[in-house]
Amino acid sequence: MNNVSHKIPRKSLITFTIFLLTLIPTSQADPNFAYIDCPNATAYAPNSTYNTNLNNLLSVLSSNSNASNGFYNFTAGSSPPDVAYGLFLCRGDVTVAVCQDFVAFASTDVVARCPRSKWVTIWYDQCLLRYSNVSIFSVADTQGGIVLYNSQNVTNVTSFSEVLGQVMDDIADRASSDNSGKKFATAEANYTPLQPVYGLAQCTPDLSDFDCNSCLRNGITSLADSQRGSQVLFPSCYVKFEMYPFYNANFGAAPPPPPPVLPPPPSTTTPSSPGNGGISPQVIIVIAVSIGVAIMLSIACFCLLTRRVKTKKYNSLREETGKSKGITLKLKPEKLLLARLTKSAA
Numbered sequence: 226m227n228n229v230s231h232k233i234p235r236k237s238l239i240t241f242t243i244f245l246l247t248l249i250p251t252s253q254a255d256p257n258f259a260y261i262d263c264p265n266a267t268a269y270a271p272n273s274t275y276n277t278n279l280n281n282l283l284s285v286l287s288s289n290s291n292a293s294n295g296f297y298n299f300t301a302g303s304s305p306p307d308v309a310y311g312l313f314l315c316r317g318d319v320t321v322a323v324c325q326d327f328v329a330f331a332s333t334d335v336v337a338r339c340p341r342s343k344w345v346t347i348w349y350d351q352c353l354l355r356y357s358n359v360s361i362f363s364v365a366d367t368q369g370g371i372v373l374y375n376s377q378n379v380t381n382v383t384s385f386s387e388v389l390g391q392v393m394d395d396i397a398d399r400a401s402s403d404n405s406g407k408k409f410a411t412a413e414a415n416y417t418p419l420q421p422v423y424g425l426a427q428c429t430p431d432l433s434d435f436d437c438n439s440c441l442r443n444g445i446t447s448l449a450d451s452q453r454g455s456q457v458l459f460p461s462c463y464v465k466f467e468m469y470p471f472y473n474a475n476f477g478a479a480p481p482p483p484p485p486v487l488p489p490p491p492s493t494t495t496p497s498s499p500g501n502g503g504i505s506p507q508v509i510i511v512i513a514v515s516i517g518v519a520i521m522l523s524i525a526c527f528c529l530l531t532r533r534v535k536t537k538k539y540n541s542l543r544e545e546t547g548k549s550k551g552i553t554l555k556l557k558p559e560k561l562l563l564a565r566l567t568k569s570a571a
């Protein structure tokens with residue numbers, strides 16, 4: 226009897242607490258990891274000169290992550306075998322503040338994930354960071370890239386790849402001729418009137434227009450164009466498309482056009498919607514304080530309950546939210562191979 230009366234409130238309390246926790250806006254979420262190219266064959270020794278230069282490089286990259294175009298390159302050291310060359314690139318629609326958080330995170334995460342390699346590239350959803358013992362500046366590098374794709378395919382591959390081809394052509398040209406300091410472009414077109422497709426392309430801005438364009442074209446040919454989303458990540462450029470708006474369209478490289486009269490927005494679920502929909506700051510404070518108090522009470526009660534139940538339940542719920550959040554990206558070995566082959570031919 227006791228058992229039963231205890232179990233029900235415990236369960237719902239835990240659920241309630243988790244629900245409250247999900248309401249807390251996390252201002253600096255860690256960037257979503259996408260892929261790392263970590264060739265361990267090129268190992269440096271701990272405490273070597275290269276190690277020291279690399280640490281210096283990563284700290285300089287972090288402290289220059291306020292670069293207005295989301296890009297910075299640096300060379301640490303001057304005696305050839307031990308020189309460390311590095312750069313970061315934030316996606317063109319990311320604010321300087323977010324870029325700073327990303328670079329700070331990436332510069333420690335990269336070493337944790339790949340402790341000894343002399344050259345590494347790490348990609349997240351919205352930034353990349355790389356370093357090498359060989360100069361990597363102003364060279365279009367498509368080595369060690371990867372193709373990621375959404376496991377859902379489109380209904381009519383023929384008509385889809387035609388629309389997608391136009392979108393990607395357009396942004397490859399605009400991104401590579403973009404001389405605003407970022408080599409970045411986005412575009413949107415209708416696959417069907419109800420199914421827009423969104424594309425994004427970006428190069429590191431140290432590339433020439435020509436090299437950027439050929440890097441992007443190389444990426445476009447490797448995209449999985451029968452799927453509902455795909456991206457190709459190269460060290461020097463990347464291309465991506467999805468059938469939902471995944472970038473901040475107000476952040477385009479082009480100067481903002483006169484505001485068009487927008488139709489009422491469809492009720493799609495976008496990952497993050499800016500603004501608070503006109504709620505006054507007072508109301509927000511009251512809500513925040515209430516939530517805070519509720520959370521603290523919940524946590525207090527919660528701590529009195531058994532630890533085991535808590536951990537178990539939390540993990541499984543977290544897994545569920547993680548899954549429902551976005552699209553599953555999977556590795557496609559044939560495509561990866563294709564990407565690597567294209568590189569060596571170029």
Ligand SMILES: *[C@@H]1O[C@H](CO)[C@@H](O)[C@H](O)[C@H]1NC(C)=O
Binds near residue numbers: 263264265338339340
């Ligand atoms: C290199 O080493 C790291 C960490 O030790 C490991 O996670 C990674 O899988 C290795 N990479 C390769 C290509 O073996």
Ligand SMILES: *[C@@H]1O[C@H](CO)[C@@H](O)[C@H](O)[C@H]1NC(C)=O
Binds near residue numbers: 271272
């Ligand atoms: C590297 O240096 C640290 C402190 O300077 C020392 O504790 C550590 O043992 C050294 N590691 C190696 C492999 O020499």
Ligand SMILES: *[C@@H]1O[C@H](CO)[C@@H](O)[C@H](O)[C@H]1NC(C)=O
Binds near residue numbers: 288289291292293
């Ligand atoms: C970035 O911050 C440093 C100080 O931390 C400052 O000297 C530099 O001017 C800033 N750069 C930009 C582009 O704001």
Ligand SMILES: *[C@@H]1O[C@H](CO)[C@@H](O)[C@H](O)[C@H]1NC(C)=O
Binds near residue numbers: 299
């Ligand atoms: C950054 O890259 C350019 C080439 O794009 C190079 O000339 C310059 O020396 C690099 N800066 C540093 C600090 O390494």
Ligand SMILES: *[C@@H]1O[C@H](CO)[C@@H](O)[C@H](O)[C@H]1NC(C)=O
Binds near residue numbers: 266267305307343358
């Ligand atoms: C970079 O490191 C690799 C692997 O250790 C080495 O073979 C190569 O000569 C180095 N390149 C330079 C320019 O130091």
Ligand SMILES: *[C@@H]1O[C@H](CO)[C@@H](O)[C@H](O)[C@H]1NC(C)=O
Binds near residue numbers: 378379380381382451
């Ligand atoms: C979509 O994928 C499924 C499973 O891989 C396959 O059976 C189906 O033929 C594909 N449809 C199209 C239009 O490619």
Ligand SMILES: *[C@@H]1O[C@H](CO)[C@@H](O)[C@H](O)[C@H]1NC(C)=O
Binds near residue numbers: 381383384
């Ligand atoms: C796919 O689209 C093309 C071009 O719009 C059309 O000719 C073809 O009939 C469509 N195929 C299917 C299976 O709907």
